[in-house]
Every structure is written in C-alpha cells, then in structure tokens.
Amino acid sequence: MNLLRRSCTAAAAEELPANCVNPDTLQNCGKFDHTRSAQVLWKDFVMKTDSTIAHSHTQPTTQAELLIQAQQRKKRGFRMGVGATWGVLLLVLIFLFSGQSILGFQTIKLDAEFMRKNLGFIGSGLGETLLISSSSILLAICLALLAALGRLSTFPPIYALSTFYVSLIRGTPLYLQIFFFFLALPQLGINLSGFTAGVFALGLNYGAYMSETFRAGLASVSKGQREAAAAIGMTPGQTMRRVILPQALRFAIPPMGNDFISMTKDSALVAATGFVHEVMWRAVKVGRAQFNNLEALLMAAMFYWIMTLILTFFQSRLEARLAKGDR
Secondary structure, eight states, X not given: OHHHHHXXXXXXXXXXXXXXXXXTTOTTOTTOOHHHHHHHHXXXXXXXXXXXXHHHHHSOOSHHHHHHHHHHHHHHHHHHHHHHHHHHHHHHHHHXXXXXXXXXXXXXXXXXXXXXXXXXXXXXXXXXXXXXXHHHHHHHHHHHHHXXXXXXXXXXXXXXXXHHHHHHHHTSOHHHHXXXXXXXXXXXXXXXXXXXXXXXXXXXXXXXHHHHHHHHHHHHSOHXXXXXXXXXXXXXXXXXXXXXXXXXXXXXXXXXXHHHHHHHHHGGGGXXXXXXXXXXXXXXXXXXXXXXXXXXXXXXXXXXXXXXXXHHHHHHHHHHHHHGGGO
C-alpha cells in the first residue's frame, strides 16, 4: 500500500512546474498542491481497481465461465422445481388426512388429541430401532464378507458352505427366520431374547444379500493388480488386506447404506416377538388399547420416514465424498 502511495506521489511530482526543484519541500511551488494531487491520483487508482474487480466478478470473460454459470443456473432451477413439487405433494398428503370435504370428496379424519398424547410414547422406541439396525448391519457386514470370500474360494467345502448359506437364507422369508431363532432354537436348548433373535435374523438375512455386493466389489479389482502385488513379494493374505479389500469396500459402501436404510424399516418385524419395544411395537400396543390403530400406525410411519430422510442425506454426502476420488 505504501509503495502504491509513493508511486502516486512520484506521478504527481512529474506534473510540477519547472521552478520546483525539490518536490518534497514545495517552497517554490506556490501554485501547486503536492499533497492534494497525490491524493487525487490515489483515489483515481483505487476507483479504477475496484471497478476492474467488480467487472471481473459480475461479467464472465471466457466461454468456460459462461458455460459454468449456465450449468449452475440449470441446477438451481432443477432443485427449486423439485422442492416446489415436494411441497405440493406434502400439502396434498396433509389435506388427505385433514378430515375436510371438498367437491363431495371426504378426506380421512384423525384423532389429533390421541396423536398429541402418544407421540412421545411411540417416538421413545427410536433408540431401540436404531440399536437393532446398527447391531444387525455390523453382523451382516461380517457375514457378507465371509460369504463373498467363500464364493471366490477354490476349496470345494468352503465354496459349498457359502453358496448353501446364501441359497437357504435368500429362499426363506425374514419373518419366518425371526420366529425360527426365537421359537425353534429353544427346542435345542438355545434360548435367545427377542432382541438377540431379531439381530441374528436380520444379520443373517442381509448378510446373504450383501454377499453379492461384496463379491462384485472383490471381482471389480483387476487381475493385473493381484499379479503386481505378487510380483513385489506380497503374500495372498497381504494382497487381500492391502490391495483388494480397500478397493472392494470402497465399491460396496454406497450399497451398504441402502441396506442399512432398508434394515431400519425391516426391524419392525422384530416387534412380532412381543419382547422388543421398538417403534412398531409401541404403535401397535397403544393403537389397539385405545382403538386408534390408524393414528398410531401413521405416527410410526412418520418416524420411519424421518429416519429414512436423515439416513439418505448422510448416505448422499458419503457417496459424494467417495466420488471425488474417481475424478
């Protein structure tokens, strides 16, 4: 800044009359105001600089900038259109349960007082729901990884065990599997609580489906990387841990997010045991007791929907972060 001021002063000095020998002392320059001239030049310089900066920010100078701005406007318009459509659909949904009548069409009337009193009771089951889902997804990841490795094994018993597990679990309903762990295992002397039976059933069921995701992730790593790892002296175990698994897990994380979101809803089936007090169990209990089943189930649906929206948001952020490595 001082250098710019000195430059302006020097420029002002060039405008001095011939009888001004020393510009700094202004003794022989009665008609020339050195300080005022420097200030005017400085103000002109600042105004031109600000104008140049503002012009560069407001008006793009290249075709690439114009294209980027057009793409940004298109994205903003698309998001605004999606948000407006969501708003309209929500208003329609609210109207359907408002109890109002329009043009001879009668909407559903709900007991608002019942919903207000029991909202907290049903919502207190969210912790149990998330605990069941989190425990089950961890078990499912372990089983899916083992099953995927077994599907890629060249040892016949391991391959047969993996394919048998996937075929059996995928071929039977989840609801049946929950009751099998809860009711059938005690016949063998294995007594499981409703929570444990639900976690085992969900983990085994989703593990069978997720094994295909892990198998595809493992198969996506090219053969050349395996050969390169062997060429530098890595053992098969080191190749799997340091080369193949990191890439396969990165490929499998987005589908795992979808599975976890689905599991939060399927955890409602665990309420059938009658001993796990999650969202669905509480909704059914209070709805039957007060003959307001519709209101209770709608509140449960609202909680599940909110959980799904939150988890979907975090999943999209995670996918966007992982996608940066592909560019």
